Amino acid sequence: MIQVFVDPDLTRVSYAQNLLTAEGIPCFIHNEHTRTLGPSVAGFSYTQMLDPALCILDGAHQGQAAEIIRTHFQNTTVEGPEWTCSACNETNPGSFDLCWSCGVARMP
Numbered sequence: 546m547i548q549v550f551v552d553p554d555l556t557r558v559s560y561a562q563n564l565l566t567a568e569g570i571p572c573f574i575h576n577e578h579t580r581t582l583g584p585s586v587a588g589f590s591y592t593q594m595l596d597p598a599l600c601i602l603d604g605a606h607q608g609q610a611a612e613i614i615r616t617h618f619q620n621t622t623v624e625g626p627e628w629t630c631s632a633c634n635e636t637n638p639g640s641f642d643l644c645w646s647c648g649v650a651r652m653p
């Protein structure tokens with residue numbers, strides 16, 4: 546298991562997961578439910594708040610995954626207005642091209 550992206554904002558981590566999944570890179574979010582499930586999550590330190598982390602299983606994808614994430618998150622200072630997903634009505638930051646929640650592409 547290799548962490549490729551860590552952010553306190555689960556929205557951004559979920560978005561990164563969508564990006565890697567779209568490229569065919571198997572990945573999952575570690576600590577996704579830590580904040581809500583707390584002590585019921587086995588194996589974690591219960592006193593520590595853990596940030597969600599996007600992980601990949603195969604190290605062969607690490608370079609590609611890092612490149613994808615860097616490409617999509619390096620321009621986050623230039624953000625347009627928030628937009629609402631046409632499929633699930635989730636609000637997305639202006640820098641996202643895909644809905645972080647369901648992965649549907651942004652409608653013009």
Ligand SMILES: [Zn+2]
Pocket residue numbers: 630631632633634635644645646647648649
């Ligand atoms: Zn959506």
